[in-house]
Amino acid sequence: MTTPYDAILLVSFGGPEQEADVLPFMENVTAGRGIPRERLEEVSQHYFQFGGRSPINDQNRALKAALEELLAAEGPDLPVFFGNRNWHPLLPDTLREMREAGVRRALCFVTSAYSSYSGCRQYREDLAAARAQVGDGAPELDKLRVYYNHPGFVEPQVSIIEDALATLPEDVRDTAHLVFTTHSIPRTMSRHCDYEAQHYETCRLVADAFPGRPWQLVFNSRSGPEHVPWLEPDVNDHLEDLAGRGVRAVVVVPIGFISDHMEVIYDLDVEAAGTAQRLGLAFTRAATVGTDARFVRGIRDLILERTDGATARALGTRGPNWDVCPVDCCFTPGQDARPTVAQAEPRRRPAATT
Template identity: 85%
Template sequence: MTTDYDAILLVSFGGPEQEDDVIPFMERVTAGRGIPRERLEEVSQHYFQFGGRSPINDQNRQFKAALEQLLAIEGPDLPVYWGNRNWHPLLADTLREMRDDGVQRALCFVTSAYSSYSGCRQYREDLAAARTEVGEGAPTLDKIRVYYNHPGFVAPQITIIERALRQLPDDVRDDAVLVFTTHSIPWTMSRHSDYEVQHYETCRLVAASFPGRPWQLVFNSRSGPEHVPWLEPDVNDHLEELAGRGVRAVVVVPIGFVSDHMEVIYDLDVEAAETAERLGLAFVRADTVGTNEAFVRGVRDLIRERVDGSEPAALGTRGPNWDVCPVDCCFTPGQEARPTVAQAAPRSRPAGTPSEHRGTAAD
């Protein structure tokens, strides 16, 4: 157990903060993917509807402040830095700051609770690339495990859903369906990770607190060519299906997102809400865990696992994920093999892989 960490690094996706940021941000996110300019400009309109400002950076500032305060009071008393993959503050700039402050080894918390290439491995690749860019003196980086079944992630979802249900009209509340949603990814990416099975497990753990209430995991924010299969059903298609079956109310739960960003405030709060209104469905979008106190404490517990050897916590039967990802973890054949941080042989594989368990919803 490594105990010589001298800082925490909050790692997130990043987002534009003004209209002039939007196109450069989109170009950075899609670099090397051959996305036509007209498609970038189309998606950019989503940001322009909100003044060109994504809420994700503000939420990260709030989360960083909350975590710093908790660590200062209850320990471990470590400074918290923050760097993004795709917009300022960029990872390499933050690593330079850390190096200049004398940080030698940092523990990285990523705002992605699940395993996949884009949700875990790509972050590790970008951390390694940032270390290479900074060069000599760049701090050693280790990534905290995925935490989809950690009590600090699951418990806040339950209180958030309870609050959302209270926002529905009295006459439809008892019959409302829970619609858990997450970012769709290409089927091939899902096939080489535990992305789906981990999401189904989180949904199952949360839904157990609402016995008898129907639920389903669906997907939003699909992109890419139509001929490339992505995970389905789409949230809007699922709302159509529910309305056709006579359902009168839904609570849409962004279970795959730690904080609000464009895939939440546009794809759910605008597009899915408009679909529900057209169908006559009462609609409430539950909050993301964001800066929920129980979630911040859960992150502190994840930090303590690595800093002082505290017992790893996990709900359900799958147990805690490994601390250090295997060399081939979430790697899709055909991808470029890029260096990552914290690679090692696995200590054990969590029970239930996508080929072993798909999960079903009780609707």
Template identity: 55%
Template sequence: MRPYDAFLLLSFGGPETDDDVIPFLENVTRGRGIPRERLAEVGEHYFLFGGVSPINQQCRDLIEAVRADFSANGVDLPIYWGNRFWDPLLAETVAQMAKDGVRRVVALATSAYCCYSSRRAYLDDIATAREAAGPDAPEIDLIGPFFDHPGFVEPLVEHTREALAGLPADKRAGARLLFSAHSIPTAMADASGGPGQGYGPGGAYVAQLRQVARLVSERLGTGNDYELVYQSRSGPPSQPWLEPDINDRIEELAEEGVSAVVVVPYGFVSDHMEVKYDLDHEALDTARGLGIDFVRALAPGTHPRFVSMVRELIAERAEPGGQPAGLSALPPCARESSACCQPR
């Protein structure tokens, strides 16, 4: 794994008590002029779960699984963890790495796809944290999008198969697979991937989502119809975001006579708050109100294949000229270019 001397897990972060919720949301929305009453409204999602976002514990679980995988495969890299918006904050982690004498770090963000929020924002935050740490700050090499890596796709296939089996036997063949991802402004989606990368309308983000839905459906082999839906929209109603919204689509499917859906949260690497609230609460309620059977597949989480993927990605990055394993024929995101995933 040389030339690296540490591994860094980068994530979003989330509150872990009721008292954390509003300060966390203030961190997320700083500089955007969001009224405090709107923060309190969003905070209700967290208060339903005791103020605890699942994401921090899921990062701890992933770190422990990766540490065990490293040990079993002779990888001697210390593991650090830093978040964008809540403890442990990235800036504090980078400062600690500098204090520990770490010089070159390979990092993985808990985001598989390419758009501003899931790629460029992490690169910007790394640069800010390194600047704050001063001249002793380590170099940090961020692994690129891994949306079509077998270690991401295979757990989704297995979890989708398990979810489909959770439906009544007479509902499985006609169940619609809804591949759900976080919606983003259409302008941000169009900007993803950078100029000249060969993506169509919607940029890298939408193209990658389409590919993964196809890869999972083909490997599932059940013949169920599938489609891409979006969730977790925010922002002013006047701003166009990617559609269809999952709740709107479930209502349409009910009118079309579909009696069961399997929701696959493939836009996420773990079952964090957007999954727990927007799918397990809101979308489930929508389906139940319409008499539709609803089951939700697990995200990759700490599936052994996802865990081993982390080690494989590090090895690919460490090898000169190494090419990431990928199951799709999409052109790569401009991983290191300043043109990649810029906001509009």
């Protein structure tokens, strides 16, 4: 295979790996947002319950290894690097490592399947800022498209839910509701991106495999001032509503996340599970796609779209998303415009394929 790219860059959010990392990590995440220190200390307690270590970096290292193995076996045979937005390995350090390794141009896979400012545009801004910080010789970077409706992301969810259903007591299994959940974002951000529409499409595609089973998209991990509207309903409020209507069991599906980081293991496995226990709801939490072989192969598909001109694959009717984002994509009025990587004038999406 011939390709204009020298490497793949796995880009993620980052997380602390020991207790001493937690507050500095929180300060990186919230820089410039005016979050009071007492609020940072409060949220830090979530991490301290797990020894100060988020699982996100370990899971990304496992994903990196799985992708490297697949690419080495089936091509394109490109090295895979790993860099984070908010904690080590930080993007500027990774780009320096790539420059020293002779990388001149890389494709970036971001661990966010959906479009939004925080899930797409901000990553592109941070990649541009990292290139500027590294300076001369920093690799050129092109971001791969979002993949919320790619078969490699959607199809594993079905078997994951089937496995979760099997853990429920038999007398409630057939009537259990599917509770799809994702990270809430401010409504002002949601109005300027396809975040909600993409999530509903993913949920619908997955739920089609479970005809007749009730489902709902809900949200978790809301933060920020109380007077600022965020997407609702909250997962805990939804569980209250279901229990009030006589529902006896739920499968909570973290459809908005590809790995079990803190918004999953605390907000769902601790808080939502606790709410369900208090309400007498049988509760099980579905796994995330993680290093599922179908998901890793889906990442390779995205790479082949850019290296070999392979057909873009997507389920449903919305079709594959932009491969190069429009200049105004996911931009929220009132934010300072920052340079991004991989900008283009708005144009049509590729034709839908399955």
